[in-house]
Amino acid sequence: MNAQEIRAAYLKFFEERGHKTIPRALLVPQNDPTTLFTGSGMQPLLPYLLGEEHPDGVRLVDSQTCLRAQDIEEVGDNRHTTFFEMLGNWSLGDYFKSDQLPWFWDFLTSSIRLDPNRLYVTCFIGDEANNIPKDTESAEIWTKLFKDQGIDAKQVEIGSEEDGYKKGMDGGRIFFYDASKNWWCRAGKIADMPAGEPGGPDSEVFFEFDFVPHNPEYGELCHPNCDCGRFIEIGNSVFMEYVKRETGFEKLPKQNVDFGGGLERISQAAINSPDMFKISVMWPIVEKLETISGKKYDSHTESMRVIADHLRAATFLAVDGIVPSNKEQGYVMRRLLRRAIRFAFDLGVEQNFLEQVVPVIADLYENDYPEVKANRQKVIDVLIKEEKAFRQTLRKGLKEFEKLFISADSNATTVIPTVAEESRKPAVSATGSLDKLEMTTSKQGEALFTLYDTYGFPVELSVEEAFKRDIKLDADWQAQFDTKMAEQRARSQTAAKGTFKGGLGGQTMQHKKYHTATHLMYQSLRTILGDHVVQHGSNITEERLRFDFSHPEKVTPEQLKQVEDMVNEQIDKDLKVSFAEYPTKVAREEKGALGQFGDRYGDVVKVYTMIADGADKPFSFEICGGPHVDHTGQLAEPDPGSDKPKRFKIVKEESSSAGIRRIKAVLR
Numbered sequence: 001m002n003a004q005e006i007r008a009a010y011l012k013f014f015e016e017r018g019h020k021t022i023p024r025a026l027l028v029p030q031n032d033p034t035t036l037f038t039g040s041g042m043q044p045l046l047p048y049l050l051g052e053e054h055p056d057g058v059r060l061v062d063s064q065t066c067l068r069a070q071d072i073e074e075v076g077d078n079r080h081t082t083f084f085e086m087l088g089n090w091s092l093g094d095y096f097k098s099d100q101l102p103w104f105w106d107f108l109t110s111s112i113r114l115d116p117n118r119l120y121v122t123c124f125i126g127d128e129a130n131n132i133p134k135d136t137e138s139a140e141i142w143t144k145l146f147k148d149q150g151i152d153a154k155q156v157e158i159g160s161e162e163d164g165y166k167k168g169m170d171g172g173r174i175f176f177y178d179a180s181k182n183w184w185c186r187a188g189k190i191a192d193m194p195a196g197e198p199g200g201p202d203s204e205v206f207f208e209f210d211f212v213p214h215n216p217e218y219g220e221l222c223h224p225n226c227d228c229g230r231f232i233e234i235g236n237s238v239f240m241e242y243v244k245r246e247t248g249f250e251k252l253p254k255q256n257v258d259f260g261g262g263l264e265r266i267s268q269a270a271i272n273s274p275d276m277f278k279i280s281v282m283w284p285i286v287e288k289l290e291t292i293s294g295k296k297y298d299s300h301t302e303s304m305r306v307i308a309d310h311l312r313a314a315t316f317l318a319v320d321g322i323v324p325s326n327k328e329q330g331y332v333m334r335r336l337l338r339r340a341i342r343f344a345f346d347l348g349v350e351q352n353f354l355e356q357v358v359p360v361i362a363d364l365y366e367n368d369y370p371e372v373k374a375n376r377q378k379v380i381d382v383l384i385k386e387e388k389a390f391r392q393t394l395r396k397g398l399k400e401f402e403k404l405f406i407s408a409d410s411n412a413t414t415v416i417p418t419v420a421e422e423s424r425k426p427a428v429s430a431t432g433s434l435d436k437l438e439m440t441t442s443k444q445g446e447a448l449f450t451l452y453d454t455y456g457f458p459v460e461l462s463v464e465e466a467f468k469r470d471i472k473l474d475a476d477w478q479a480q481f482d483t484k485m486a487e488q489r490a491r492s493q494t495a496a497k498g499t500f501k502g503g504l505g506g507q508t509m510q511h512k513k514y515h516t517a518t519h520l521m522y523q524s525l526r527t528i529l530g531d532h533v534v535q536h537g538s539n540i541t542e543e544r545l546r547f548d549f550s551h552p553e554k555v556t557p558e559q560l561k562q563v564e565d566m567v568n569e570q571i572d573k574d575l576k577v578s579f580a581e582y583p584t585k586v587a588r589e590e591k592g593a594l595g596q597f598g599d600r601y602g603d604v605v606k607v608y609t610m611i612a613d614g615a616d617k618p619f620s621f622e623i624c625g626g627p628h629v630d631h632t633g634q635l636a637e638p639d640p641g642s643d644k645p646k647r648f649k650i651v652k653e654e655s656s657s658a659g660i661r662r663i664k665a666v667l668r
């Protein structure tokens, strides 16, 4: 069965079991300003899982288009794309485990005929501290389902993911993991759940590519949750079974099922392909890229994967009415498109090509999604308009690149045009011919910044161009570039806020809280990730904080959790917040106060201290103009009319530019 058939079979399977098919929600959430995109099937249904009545009844099924911009750097592995469809079915206080698990099992083994020998499942191991029992009920159901297929399903207790790499498979079929893998709640962690909050165990199904050997780089022994690629998670049944009370956990009177399974992953299992891009809603895009470029997928795998994924995502964003722009969803869309166009350079495709690819994508979806058909021409127009604009930018940028770096044979001094007055000086001059090009300045990184800032020429392309032309860039070009970037950010923030340097926040209480939270998070990031973490920018609104910092790779979900926990711990400890003024040298060198990258300070600076009662060392000690709250406990203050204390929550982690990560976080 191909992906289109699997989607249809899934909807039909659950319709036959009393479910109503509901249309997908748009990629842009309609009533949730805290997230840019719909990232799961349950997200639009959350109000109904929390008790609101759904007009279509208590049994629902759908295929939800999802966008996870945070998975952008995972595109290229065998199982992550930024855009995907999540098959979902829900019981709103109706059926529970004893229907859900056999149904999903039936769907996998009978409808789409997966070999049961290649399926493995996980269940919740229980949580002693909170008196939540092991989910033996799900395990018993699984045992019977395997047994009916002649499989003796051994149960193995693993615990944490790390333990998995030590214990390995151990001949098991049903694996028990702890709350970090098999517990669902909105707060993320059991301990962070406020009273009144629902949560429950989940049970995941994994498919095994038995011909893919374990890769020990991921850990000594393989287990279902290992990331080496032998196992992929194809679906997850969440059982909303409990509610937290002041006195502990109680069973909910009405229990929900929330199931989500990746259509693309189930489809790759169905064709036994460890490569997701071989499925029927992806491969025609790759084939088109092969035709356009004359290159083969086998030798240009990563580039073709990135292009196929990003164009699929951009197409659906356009279907949902988004246009490329410089903010929010439009910005992500622009980034996806520009990244696809850049990766096409690797295929030798430097001319317009979206006009040929986008119709292929539309063809794949228009039979199942009428809105794709209805908007077909509009979508193509939006995407090729952006492509043309970007190529124009690239052409201009390339010309400037040549002016800056290769004024060959002229001995002429090239002046970099820039917004910053200080850069209005001869920055780069080249002497001699191309092959013995010599830069007379060491400010190449600054020149690259100008190209980026003034002409929108991506720095990655500059680097490639330099490589192609045998221009050796200074070892510290990146640092120069980053400094310029940080200065520019500080300038634009100052301008935007109409405040003085250091005055990142406004004066409202909400601003102050986010400002204080930013300090707590900065220190937590350094404690958890290391001292290479340096602030590169910060922006605060009434709704959230945003923070850019140096870190070479994606911050893992585990690390993000640790950061959240550490910040919440400091909020709970109610640290006292105060400031003092120090000579800059003393603050920085003797006292080691944190600062922002690229910031130049006057002779005297204000330093904010956040310290627990009775502690001998402050948790945070940072140069800053303020203003802040007086003590960190204020960050937990509930909204008027509510008694639910607020928690610090990271809602997004993504790349901001080369080597710089961006986090958005909220108090809620």
Ligand code: ATP
Pocket (backbone or CB within 6 Å): 040, 068, 071, 079, 080, 081, 082, 083, 084, 086, 233, 234, 235, 236, 260, 261, 262, 263, 264, 265
């Ligand atoms: P993983 O750990 O593999 O990233 P996840 O825990 O993020 O998965 P869920 O949030 O539980 O996944 O989403 C439910 C299902 O959606 C998964 O079982 C998987 O099949 C699918 N899925 C999740 N992320 C992606 C992605 N980036 N690309 C394709 N499918 C995905």
Ligand code: MG
Pocket (backbone or CB within 6 Å): none
């Ligand atoms: Mg994930």
